Amino acid sequence: MGAAVVSTEHPHLLVSQEDRARFEALVNEHLDSLYGSALRLTRNRAGAEDVVQDTFLKAWRSFHTFQTGTNARAWLYKILMNAYIDSYRKTSREPELVDHEDVGDFYLYAKAQESQEYRRAGDPEEILLSKIMDADVKSALEQVPEPFRAAVILADLEEFSYREIAEILDIPIGTVMSRLYRGRRHLQRLLWDYAKRAGYTNGDSPGGSTGVAPP
Amino acid sequence: MSEIDCRELLDRLWAYLDGEADEALCSDLQTHFSKCLPCAQHAEFERRLREVIQMKCRGERAPQTLRLGLVYLLDRPS
Numbered sequence: 325m326g327a328a329v330v331s332t333e334h335p336h337l338l339v340s341q342e343d344r345a346r347f348e349a350l351v352n353e354h355l356d357s358l359y360g361s362a363l364r365l366t367r368n369r370a371g372a373e374d375v376v377q378d379t380f381l382k383a384w385r386s387f388h389t390f391q392t393g394t395n396a397r398a399w400l401y402k403i404l405m406n407a408y409i410d411s412y413r414k415t416s417r418e419p420e421l422v423d424h425e426d427v428g429d430f431y432l433y434a435k436a437q438e439s440q441e442y443r444r445a446g447d448p449e450e451i452l453l454s455k456i457m458d459a460d461v462k463s464a465l466e467q468v469p470e471p472f473r474a475a476v477i478l479a480d481l482e483e484f485s486y487r488e489i490a491e492i493l494d495i496p497i498g499t500v501m502s503r504l505y506r507g508r509r510h511l512q513r514l515l516w517d518y519a520k521r522a523g524y525t526n527g528d529s530p531g532g533s534t535g536v537a538p539p
Numbered sequence: 540m541s542e543i544d545c546r547e548l549l550d551r552l553w554a555y556l557d558g559e560a561d562e563a564l565c566s567d568l569q570t571h572f573s574k575c576l577p578c579a580q581h582a583e584f585e586r587r588l589r590e591v592i593q594m595k596c597r598g599e600r601a602p603q604t605l606r607l608g609l610v611y612l613l614d615r616p617s
Contacts, residue, residue, distance in 0.1 A: 431581075459595075462595065508553075
């Protein structure tokens with residue numbers, strides 16, 4: 325812990341009404357997206373609310389160090405990621421750091437192309453994408469193990485640049501890229517499982533038991 | 540300009556789709572796509588897949604209790 329500045333202890337006594345209004349604007353602008361990311365990270369509503377509350381509390385305490393005109397979103401996400409890490413340390417619920425599954429080269433595109441079932445039914449990519457439209461993609465994303473999940477959330481949902489993600493997670497850009505690569509392979513693998521399951525349960529599944537080709 | 544083969548393309552596709560590729564890489568990839576339909580289709584599939592993932596995973600709304608609680612937080616002595 326670094327030495328605390330007096331003003332961080334009692335910010336409410338020292339910040340102006342103007343600061344407060346600026347901070348409230350920040351809350352209004354970013355709350356929904358931070359909450360959405362926290363939900364995908366913690367995988368439950370109570371956990372997400374705690375993490376977001378902690379994020380804004382920390383942000384408020386260090387708001388005097390925040391320079392207007394700098395990247396507020398990246399600043400808040402950096403605090404969010406730290407709050408998330410603190411939250412699982414506190415509850416000793418370590419996120420799964422071991423990457424058991426070998427997803428090395430898993431590409432949904434290749435799976436769609438290889439699938440006899442999809443090829444018979446016409447356009448394999450279209451069929452697969454429409455199955456994924458019907459799948460529980462949120463739950464699939466939440467099953468991507470850490471630390472890969474955080475990288476995917478920051479890049480694919482929040483559309484931060486590699487450089488911003490490197491700063492938010494405090495890791496080198498090369499590590500951002502490798503985590504993203506693995507995270508995406510995991511997600512595609514999980515989505516493929518959903519698509520396969522949908523293929524067996526849907527009555528309209530290509531190659532299903534009706535054996536009647538659509539007109 | 541260097542020729543990219545299909546295997547190399549996969550390694551670099553992400554920088555391109557993520558908007559992180561420099562001009563030279565963009566032009567190399569576009570040249571490759573113009574000659575190689577499977578790679579062009581693969582890139583298009585990844586782009587659309589990401590759109591589907593975004594559509595399905597975005598748009599969460601923070602609960603009103605959390606929003607109100609945050610305002611209270613600002614007034615609370617730490």
